[in-house]
Amino acid sequence: xxxxxxxxxxxxxxxxxxxxxxxxxxxxxxxxxxxxxxxxxxxxxxxxxxxxxxxxxxxxxxxxxxxxxxxxxxxxxxxxxxxxxxxxxxxxxxxxxxxxxxxxxxxxxxxxxxxxxxxxxxxxxxxxxxxxxxxxxxxxxxxxxxxxxxxxxxxxxxxxxxxxxxxxxxxxxxxxxxxxxxxxxxxxxxxxxxxxxxxxxxxxxxxxxxxxxxxxxxxxxxxxxxxxxxxxxxxxxxxxxxxxxxxxxxxxxxxxxxxxxxxxxxxxxxxxxxxxxxxxxxxxxxxxxxxxxxxxxxxxxxxxxxxxxxxxxxxxxxxxxxxxxxxxxxxxxx
Numbered sequence: 658x659x660x661x662x663x664x665x666x667x668x669x670x671x672x673x674x675x676x677x678x679x680x681x682x683x684x685x686x687x688x689x690x691x692x693x694x695x696x697x698x699x700x701x702x703x704x705x706x707x708x709x710x711x712x713x714x715x716x717x718x719x720x721x722x723x724x725x726x727x728x729x730x731x732x733x734x735x736x737x738x739x740x741x742x743x744x745x746x747x748x749x750x751x752x753x754x755x756x757x758x759x760x761x762x763x764x765x766x767x768x769x770x771x772x773x774x775x776x777x778x779x780x781x782x783x784x785x786x787x788x789x790x791x792x793x794x795x796x797x798x799x800x801x802x803x804x805x806x807x808x809x810x811x812x813x814x815x816x817x818x819x820x821x822x823x824x825x826x827x828x829x830x831x832x833x834x835x836x837x838x839x840x841x842x843x844x845x846x847x848x849x850x851x852x853x854x855x856x857x858x859x860x861x862x863x864x865x866x867x868x869x870x871x872x873x874x875x876x877x878x879x880x881x882x883x884x885x886x887x888x889x890x891x892x893x894x895x896x897x898x899x900x901x902x903x904x905x906x907x908x909x910x911x912x913x914x915x916x917x918x919x920x921x922x923x924x925x926x927x928x929x930x931x932x933x934x935x936x937x938x939x940x941x942x943x944x945x946x947x948x949x950x951x952x953x954x955x956x957x958x959x960x961x962x963x964x965x966x967x968x969x970x971x972x973x974x975x976x977x978x979x980x981x982x983x984x985x986x987x988x989x990x991x
Contacts, residue, residue, distance in 0.1 A: 690736035691737045693731045693732065693736050696745060697713075701715075703749060707755070715752060718758065723744050723748065755893035755894050757780055757899075759774050760775055767781045767786060767789075768813075768817045770813070772811050772812065774811050774839060777836060777839065779811070779836070779900060780811075786817075788932050788967070791959070792814065793817065796818055796876065796877045797822055800824065802824070803828070803874055803876050804827045804828070804875070804876060804877045805830065805877070807879070807882070808830070808880055809831045810831060810840065810881070811843055812829055812839070812840040814879050815827050815828075815829035816852070818877075819852050826856070828858060829855050829856065831858075832902075837857070840857055841857055862916070862920070867920050868924060875921075875925050878930070879931075879933075881933075882933070883902060883905055884906040884910045884935050885910055886938070887905045887908050888908075914933060914943060915946065918947060922953065927974065932970045933970075937966050943969040944957070953974060957971070
C-alpha cells in the first residue's frame with residue numbers, strides 16, 4: 658500500500674474556471690457542444706493549480722468517463738452537451754478538492770484489470786503491480802499453485818493472479834466489512850468475465866490461527882498490508898478518503914507485518930515464496946525481520962521504478978529454522 662506524497666498548492670475549488678465556450682455543432686438544428694479538447698485544457702489548468710502532478714492525464718480521464726469514450730478517442734468525440742458540461746465541471750471541482758480520481762469514476766486500473774472501487778476500500782496503487790507481477794511469476798513455476806493474498810482490499814492482487822495464472826487456486830483474505838463488499842463485487846465481475854473464482858475469506862491476518870486448513874500447503878503468499886507509521890502525513894486523497902485501517906501500521910508501521918511474516922512461515926510449503934509490500938523507510942527493517950525469523954531463505958529487497966524500497970521477498974526453508982547469521986540480503990529492481 659503505497660500512498661505517496663504530493664505537494665499541495667492551494668487552488669480554486671469553485672466552478673468559475675469552467676465557463677463554457679460553446680461551438681455550434683449542427684447550426685441548422687441549433688445544437689451546441691463544446692469541444693472536448695477545450696474543456697480538457699481548461700480542466701487541466703485548474704487541476705495543475707491545485708497541485709496535481711498528472712493534471713492533463715486526469716482531465717482526459719474524467720472527460721472520457723463523462724463522454725463514455727476511450728481516452729484515446731477524445732479528440733474524435735462529439736464533445737460535451739450542456740448536461741455533460743455540467744457533470745464534467747462538477748467532477749473537476751471535486752478533484753480540485755482532492756477527492757480521489759478513482760472515487761469519481763468508480764474504477765481503478767490494475768495490471769490487466771479494471772476494478773470497482775469507492776468509499777471503504779483502499780485504492781490500489783500502480784507500485785503494487787510490481788509485487789503482483791512477482792507473485793504471478795512465482796506462481797507460474799508450479800502446475801496448479803495455491804496462492805494466498807492477505808489484506809486483499811479490493812482484490813487487486815488476488816484477481817490479477819487468478820487472471821494471469823488460470824490454473825491457480827487463489828484465496829483472498831480481508832477483515833474489513835466495507836472492503837469485503839468491494840472484493841466480492843470485483844471477484845464476481847471477474848468470474849462473469851471468465852476467470853477462475855477466487856475464494857474470499859473474511860478474517861484478520863494477525864490471527865495466529867489464520868487459514869489453519871492450509872498450513873504447509875501454500876505455494877505463494879502475497880501481502881500488501883497497512884504499513885505507514887502512525888503520525889506520518891499522507892496526501893489529502895489518502896487522509897480524507899482511504900480507510901485508516903488500510904493505511905497505518907502502528908507506531909513504526911510494522912504492527913501488521915510482524916504477525917504476517919510469522920503466520921506466512923507456517924502456511925508456506927518448503928520452498929514456497931513470500932512477497933510483502935512495505936513503506937519505503939522499511940527497506941532494511943522488513944528483510945531484517947525475515948532473516949531473524951530463521952524459517953526463511955533467499956531474503957531479497959526490491960525497489961520500484963523510482964528507486965524506492967518497495968517490497969521484500971523470501972522463500973520458506975525446507976530444513977527447519979536457522980538462526981540469523983547477520984549476512985546481508987540481496988537488493989534489486991523488480
